[in-house]
Amino acid sequence: MNGMRWILAVIAVAVLACVPWFGSDVVVQFGISTLLLAVLAQGWNIIGGYAGYASFGNSTFFGLGAYGVAIAMVQWNMPFWVGMVFGAVMAVAFAILLGLPVLRLKGHYFAIATLALAQVVAAIVSNIPLFGENIGLVLPPLNNDAMFYEMALALLVAATLTVWWLTRSRFGFGLIAIRENEEGAAVMGVNTTAYKVLAFALSGLFSALAGGIQAYWITFLDPASAFDISLNVKMIIMTVFGGPGTVLGPIVGAFVLSAISEVLSSEITSVASLFFGVVVVAAVVLMPRGLADVVRRFRKSGWHYFAENIRAHKL
Amino acid sequence: MDLLAQILINGILLGGLYAIMALGLALVWGVLNIVNLSHGAFIMLGAYLSWYLYSWAGIDPFLGLPITAVLMFCLGYAVQRGLLNFVVRGPMFNTLLITFGLEVVLTYLAQLAFSADFRTINPSYAGNSIPFGPIVIPQARLMAFGIAILLTVAMWIFLLRTRLGRAIRATAQNLVAARLYGVDPRHLYAVTFGIGIGLAGVAGGLYGTVSQINPYIGATLTAKCFAIAIIGGLDSPLGVIVGGIVLGLIESLAILYVGATFGDVASFGVLVLVLILRPSGLLGKTT
Numbered sequence: 001m002n003g004m005r006w007i008l009a010v011i012a013v014a015v016l017a018c019v020p021w022f023g024s025d026v027v028v029q030f031g032i033s034t035l036l037l038a039v040l041a042q043g044w045n046i047i048g049g050y051a052g053y054a055s056f057g058n059s060t061f062f063g064l065g066a067y068g069v070a071i072a073m074v075q076w077n078m079p080f081w082v083g084m085v086f087g088a089v090m091a092v093a094f095a096i097l098l099g100l101p102v103l104r105l106k107g108h109y110f111a112i113a114t115l116a117l118a119q120v121v122a123a124i125v126s127n128i129p130l131f132g133e134n135i136g137l138v139l140p141p142l143n144n145d146a147m148f149y150e151m152a153l154a155l156l157v158a159a160t161l162t163v164w165w166l167t168r169s170r171f172g173f174g175l176i177a178i179r180e181n182e183e184g185a186a187v188m189g190v191n192t193t194a195y196k197v198l199a200f201a202l203s204g205l206f207s208a209l210a211g212g213i214q215a216y217w218i219t220f221l222d223p224a225s226a227f228d229i230s231l232n233v234k235m236i237i238m239t240v241f242g243g244p245g246t247v248l249g250p251i252v253g254a255f256v257l258s259a260i261s262e263v264l265s266s267e268i269t270s271v272a273s274l275f276f277g278v279v280v281v282a283a284v285v286l287m288p289r290g291l292a293d294v295v296r297r298f299r300k301s302g303w304h305y306f307a308e309n310i311r312a313h314k315l
Numbered sequence: 316m317d318l319l320a321q322i323l324i325n326g327i328l329l330g331g332l333y334a335i336m337a338l339g340l341a342l343v344w345g346v347l348n349i350v351n352l353s354h355g356a357f358i359m360l361g362a363y364l365s366w367y368l369y370s371w372a373g374i375d376p377f378l379g380l381p382i383t384a385v386l387m388f389c390l391g392y393a394v395q396r397g398l399l400n401f402v403v404r405g406p407m408f409n410t411l412l413i414t415f416g417l418e419v420v421l422t423y424l425a426q427l428a429f430s431a432d433f434r435t436i437n438p439s440y441a442g443n444s445i446p447f448g449p450i451v452i453p454q455a456r457l458m459a460f461g462i463a464i465l466l467t468v469a470m471w472i473f474l475l476r477t478r479l480g481r482a483i484r485a486t487a488q489n490l491v492a493a494r495l496y497g498v499d500p501r502h503l504y505a506v507t508f509g510i511g512i513g514l515a516g517v518a519g520g521l522y523g524t525v526s527q528i529n530p531y532i533g534a535t536l537t538a539k540c541f542a543i544a545i546i547g548g549l550d551s552p553l554g555v556i557v558g559g560i561v562l563g564l565i566e567s568l569a570i571l572y573v574g575a576t577f578g579d580v581a582s583f584g585v586l587v588l589v590l591i592l593r594p595s596g597l598l599g600k601t602t
Contacts (some may be wrong), residue, residue, distance in 0.1 A: 280416030313405035
């Protein structure tokens, strides 16, 4: 990134940080949920976009992070930050322990194994008393949306800086090498197991912190909402729509899709979901590498860009 | 002991139904290398088709199955020819994602068209059961089981013995070579996907006679179909029967011994274990 882009990025963050002072309550609440979704998308970007391992189980990290905060605050009467640390530790431990066997699987098999794990964890958690079983936990309320907004924004900045660091560090290049050709990467001296597990843990860390903020903000938590499988879908769609394996793609995807879905769901909820489905289908056919790639190549090939994509992948 | 025997019978009968659910998914996966995340949604559509045939046209759910199968075949053919053929050579993740989008579209279209109410297909003989010593065998479930086994075996013979079946297997082994021998892959892919969706339609019709249906059953059914395809392997339809019955038994036993909420935990737990220990399936060849 050159100087000009840094300045633009700082201005963008500064403008976003000012939103709670000018926006209405509705705008700030929409902002918090969009920023948290963007963090999830950015977290998924690390394992799915850079390492090329399509995890359908990142919702588990989000749930563990949310429960870390809820358990610490409700069951143990500890402050919020202890809960954030507790949730993050649980998520990272989970990523390492289960990542070791599961990250040996490739392609479809990895996707399915993580999806199944997410469902197993959701079902087990709803039977553990510490997690409030199916009834859920109620957190002490804190009516300070501006604070939650700034926390979510700070977390998104941290996640984005981490992803930016991936584009210029040995670790990031190792992940890209694994995505492009895992055997080749291993031959070139990349410790593929360690790199993949670390990427999974990093992805889990950010998802868990987002879950922690969400739990304290919503002040109510039950297994069905914390470990909601459809959350995976949202983060994956947002990343893929914006551009997987790019620094800003997931953020753009999260903002664009959240805004459209917010407008649509004020009409009918099922229409918003239907729209998500249609967007995915159209995006895969017309722009399989996301908006980032459209921006990059549209200037050169114009409308032929979409035809080129179809021609490249059709039978 | 009688309870255990009854649970085992229920598990096996359920397993037959599971087998035919997974058969189409395994076929499409094995031949086209597409993991069809919308498979469960097509099962759901088949169930609704069967429901409308029964309650509007008065066609018996079992006699209506051929109609459901043909209509669903046409739908599947159109989806593959008009949509999936355009992305099938792309990265694996693209096909995963597009079928996922399809699942969402079908689910919410179904919600708009059919409403979210629970429905069941209830012919007059639905409650009948056959006493067999101390245990009872529900008639509808037994018929569903019989049809499932029959179709799976028919599928096996079709793939092994007919010209079209050989063309499908040849394409699965080597697309380029099959093309050189005069197979038109666009048509053949569409036929294969159509057969898979036709089987999903039949499975849906059978599912509707033994269980409640609503627009959201698709996702869980897809996950179960995966588990079955993974346990049984993708090599032959007979593996799918074994996978289905194994899953049916595991679920029934887990519900009996651990608790009602653990049926899914057990089946997905087994799925993860099989994936890690034997990725080519319990019966599949080790690579």
